[in-house]
Amino acid sequence: MTPKEPQPEPQNYGTGISTDAPGGRRLVLPLSNHISSTYTILTNPVSRPRRRRLISLPPKTKTGRMILLISILLIGSFLHYMWKAEAALSKPWTPDDGSIDFSQRPLSPPANETFLPSPGYKLPLRTKGRDIVDQNGKRFKLSSINWYGASDELFIPGGLDVQHRDVIAATIRSLGFNSVRMPYSDEMVISNPDVPPHLLAANRDLVGERALDVFEATVTALTDAGLAVIVNNHITTATWCCGTDPCDAGWANDYLPGGLCRVRQTEAQWIEHWETVMGRFVDNPLVIGADLRNEVRGLWGTMPWEKWASAAERAGNVLLRMNPDWLIIVGGTESGNDLTGVKRRPVELDEEDRVVYSAHVYSWSGWGSVGGRYSKRTYSSFAKAMRKKWGYLVEENLAPVWIGEFGAPDRPGIGDVNYWQNLVRYLKEMDADFGYWAINPRKPRDNERESYSLVKDDWVTPVLDYRMKDMTELRRK
Incomplete structure (x- = not known):
């Protein structure tokens, strides 16, 4: 019987995940090196029990989050200013x-x-x-x-x-x-x-x-x-x-x-x-x-x-x-x-x-x-x-x-x-x-x-x- 040749180790293409593939092989899925949100990946439901893996994906961008935060702060500040202005207008007047x-x-x-x-x-x-x-x-x-x-x-x-x-x-x-x-x-x-x-x-x-x-x-x-x-x-x-x-x-x-x-x-x-x-x-x-x-x-x-x-x-x-x-x-x-x-x-x-x-x-x-x-x-x-x-x-x-x-x-x-x-x-x-x-x-x-x-x-x-x-x-x- 011809011995089975050893499988070469998968090359590392950067940050990725390792998952079992059919036939006993292991695959590495290359991903971007950017770190962001995490996603859940399920393994093959037939050959292996379900396992959850976290992966890093590119951000929607840090700039977008910053813009959203600044917008919320500006709107909040404006509403607070308007509330204070209206409250000032409603303040009772003292007759002269x-x-x-x-x-x-x-x-x-x-x-x-x-x-x-x-x-x-x-x-x-x-x-x-x-x-x-x-x-x-x-x-x-x-x-x-x-x-x-x-x-x-x-x-x-x-x-x-x-x-x-x-x-x-x-x-x-x-x-x-x-x-x-x-x-x-x-x-x-x-x-x-x-x-x-x-x-x-x-x-x-x-x-x-x-x-x-x-x-x-x-x-x-x-x-x-x-x-x-x-x-x-x-x-x-x-x-x-x-x-x-x-x-x-x-x-x-x-x-x-x-x-x-x-x-x-x-x-x-x-x-x-x-x-x-x-x-x-x-x-x-x-x-x-x-x-x-x-x-x-x-x-x-x-x-x-x-x-x-x-x-x-x-x-x-x-x-x-x-x-x-x-x-x-x-x-x-x-x-x-x-x-x-x-x-x-x-x-x-x-x-x-x-x-x-x-x-x-x-x-x-x-x-x-x-x-x-x-x-x-x-x-x-x-x-x-x-x-x-x-x-x-x-x-x-x-x-x-x-x-x-x-x-x-x-x-x-x-x-x-x-x-x-x-x-x-x-x-x-x-x-x-x-x-x-x-x-x-x-x-x-x-x-x-x-x-x-x-x-x-x-x-x-x-x-x-x-x-x-x-x-x-x-x-x-």
């Missing part, structure tokens, strides 16, 4: 000496010459450059407040269960406001429901009336008190405005899939609702205008200015055929913040000198922009944004701009006050028309407390704090 002193003195009575019925004004109003003026060219500066409720679930202005509408009108006048923005919903016009008696507990003469009748009576109480009124189409569905619901993001929602919107309307129906509401005020000279739509934004901020401007022209011209003396107020896109499109495409109506533009400015406005929300901006950054969004129209004497909504809480944080002080400073510099949100001490849903209110729950006692102090100074400009 001027605000404390103001709160301890009775509110001075307003000057009669700031109200339209005074002999100093001759109606109707028009626009001239950056101003709203009377027939003699005298400026009428809108110093307004919002009185909401008819746009919400209860369909009527708030507070009619607490005070008579004449009392609330007198309160608004005593606070120094010369005009009131009155929102309504399209659903209120469509359904025009009966009003439950308990919502009219302080206005028993209105029990049995429907929502539109109550709205008209409230507006009439304001004008009887010498206050100018601007009617505002606030929202389609009667609810608190404004959320992410696409059904309420514009004046018409019939382009959306059927069944999506509880209240569905076309542009033509939107205009018809305007005719229904304003038809009640054709002969009331102190109902001075129509704020066509609140915070137009389209689907998640996609509303083109040109589309909105064209719709505003169609609605405005219909209303001016009813009464050519009304002012037509057109708000900006992006929830009322953006009027940059006016420069390239102004709203032009059949009647000249009737267009007033409107912007809304809150502490959270500006989110998503490079500079961030207005609550965290320096004054130079804030003023630059205002000038770009709407201030240029006033600075260049192109058209009036009314800040139809702005406001802040009675117990503000540092960020709230930063926004507020920047805005008040800018409004003073521009001598701009303004409309505060809001008079209501309670929200319609669940009777929730309204922290932005300027009166207490009795709808009579004023809240004399930093906000009222600053608005008193704004009116003096």
Whole structure:
């Protein structure tokens, strides 16, 4: 028998593994000399018991691990910084000496010459450059407040269960406001429901009336008190405005899939609702205008200015055929913040000198922009944004701009006050028309407390704090 020749030892090709092969041979599998992760290799399950071997493979690279670690540290540091920044903005503000002193003195009575019925004004109003003026060219500066409720679930202005509408009108006048923005919903016009008696507990003469009748009576109480009124189409569905619901993001929602919107309307129906509401005020000279739509934004901020401007022209011209003396107020896109499109495409109506533009400015406005929300901006950054969004129209004497909504809480944080002080400073510099949100001490849903209110729950006692102090100074400009 020929003896079996001895098998040569396998050559070493570097780091590898040794494993039994069929026939009793041993194989060495060459691997890279780089050391990294380990893998488990199983031997032939038939010829040998299972054994696990660890092998070294090349790393995904140490550089990759380092990049991942650095990225995690950077993200963590950024999130920590943001958390600290937000916490700082939310820190309660301590009132300054001027605000404390103001709160301890009775509110001075307003000057009669700031109200339209005074002999100093001759109606109707028009626009001239950056101003709203009377027939003699005298400026009428809108110093307004919002009185909401008819746009919400209860369909009527708030507070009619607490005070008579004449009392609330007198309160608004005593606070120094010369005009009131009155929102309504399209659903209120469509359904025009009966009003439950308990919502009219302080206005028993209105029990049995429907929502539109109550709205008209409230507006009439304001004008009887010498206050100018601007009617505002606030929202389609009667609810608190404004959320992410696409059904309420514009004046018409019939382009959306059927069944999506509880209240569905076309542009033509939107205009018809305007005719229904304003038809009640054709002969009331102190109902001075129509704020066509609140915070137009389209689907998640996609509303083109040109589309909105064209719709505003169609609605405005219909209303001016009813009464050519009304002012037509057109708000900006992006929830009322953006009027940059006016420069390239102004709203032009059949009647000249009737267009007033409107912007809304809150502490959270500006989110998503490079500079961030207005609550965290320096004054130079804030003023630059205002000038770009709407201030240029006033600075260049192109058209009036009314800040139809702005406001802040009675117990503000540092960020709230930063926004507020920047805005008040800018409004003073521009001598701009303004409309505060809001008079209501309670929200319609669940009777929730309204922290932005300027009166207490009795709808009579004023809240004399930093906000009222600053608005008193704004009116003096």
